[in-house]
Amino acid sequence: MHYTEHTLTIDSPPDLVYEVLADIEGYARLFPPTESAKVLESGDGYEVARLVVDVSGQLQTWVTRREFEPRRRVITYRQLETAALVDEMQGEWRSLDLGDGRTQLVLTHEFRARQAVGDEKVAGRFTTEEADALLQQAVERNSHADLGAVKTECERRVRAAA
Amino acid sequence: MHYTEHTLTIDSPPDLVYEVLADIEGYARLFPPTESAKVLESGDGYEVARLVVDVSGQLQTWVTRREFEPRRRVITYRQLETAALVDEMQGEWRSLDLGDGRTQLVLTHEFRARQAVGDEKVAGRFTTEEADALLQQAVERNSHADLGAVKTECERRVRAAA
Numbered sequence: 001m002h003y004t005e006h007t008l009t010i011d012s013p014p015d016l017v018y019e020v021l022a023d024i025e026g027y028a029r030l031f032p033p034t035e036s037a038k039v040l041e042s043g044d045g046y047e048v049a050r051l052v053v054d055v056s057g058q059l060q061t062w063v064t065r066r067e068f069e070p071r072r073r074v075i076t077y078r079q080l081e082t083a084a085l086v087d088e089m090q091g092e093w094r095s096l097d098l099g100d101g102r103t104q105l106v107l108t109h110e111f112r113a114r115q116a117v118g119d120e121k122v123a124g125r126f127t128t129e130e131a132d133a134l135l136q137q138a139v140e141r142n143s144h145a146d147l148g149a150v151k152t153e154c155e156r157r158v159r160a161a162a
Numbered sequence: 163m164h165y166t167e168h169t170l171t172i173d174s175p176p177d178l179v180y181e182v183l184a185d186i187e188g189y190a191r192l193f194p195p196t197e198s199a200k201v202l203e204s205g206d207g208y209e210v211a212r213l214v215v216d217v218s219g220q221l222q223t224w225v226t227r228r229e230f231e232p233r234r235r236v237i238t239y240r241q242l243e244t245a246a247l248v249d250e251m252q253g254e255w256r257s258l259d260l261g262d263g264r265t266q267l268v269l270t271h272e273f274r275a276r277q278a279v280g281d282e283k284v285a286g287r288f289t290t291e292e293a294d295a296l297l298q299q300a301v302e303r304n305s306h307a308d309l310g311a312v313k314t315e316c317e318r319r320v321r322a323a324a
Contacts, residue, residue, distance in 0.1 A: 007266075007268055009270070096258050096260075096266055098256070104256065106169055108171070
């Protein structure tokens with residue numbers, strides 16, 4: 001299992017950042033690789049959504065369960081149905097108050113790639129090692145892109161409201 | 163100018179993490195690449211210290227000015243005298259409260275490598291592009307190592323006190 005944390009400072013209050021993150025269908029509009037996001041089910045403090053995302057030029061889809069902790073401004077996610085390379089994927093979005101209307105946004109990933117079994121390669125194409133390396137690269141690249149997209153949108157809203 | 167942020171969750175209260183970070187001479191003992199750290203001057207809310215650090219197999223030295231904000235648990239640093247590849251280097255250590263005795267530790271770097279001038283290479287050996295790439299790699303590697311060393315020490319103290 002791999003574990004990573006990525007972060008970015010955002011010049012917007014933590015409640016606004018949390019609000020942007022909590023709206024998964026809106027998030028799809030602001031992050032270009034996300035083709036679609038659809039809430040399949042929602043209930044007390046959670047939702048289940050299907051995402052379709054362009055990952056390195058290939059459309060991938062997965063189903064995520066998100067749990068909301070608005071008091072701590074934390075959203076945890078866990079993939080119930082994973083993309084082709086992924087055996088397990090979960091983590092948190094944390095929107096931490098830096099004071100002065102600024103936020104420390106943190107994204108964590110705990111994940112494991114699928115393993116090749118016998119003659120069967122991962123996603124029909126990759127050895128276990130290749131799948132692991134590709135997934136680590138995708139998490140690294142997408143984390144920076146995700147954080148950057150949230151920052152751009154939150155700071156745009158602050159300017160628009162000014 | 164490059165700007166990076168790195169982060170790690172620590173299973174220790176933010177006051178303890180801040181205390182570990184604030185003791186720069188103690189820090190030298192817990193982070194093996196640091197050969198020595200010596201406070202040259204200290205005053206109201208700041209200190210100036212000289213560090214000698216093994217960076218990728220070569221001893222480097224610089225002088226840093228650190229400013230303390232214990233209420234926000236932030237330490238800002240700025241290099242007054244830089245190492246061979248470095249034109250400018252500054253940033254922050256932030257010890258953010260995650261609740262439940264846990265801390266989100268964040269380390270930011272704002273930096274620029276030295277530029278080759280005419281026939282004179284950077285540190286006598288590198289083109290501007292090489293110096294820039296080497297410095298970016300060193301910041302990336304050292305950030306993870308620094309955060310990991312702080313986490314190990316803080317969690318050791320929590321266990322020792324239990």
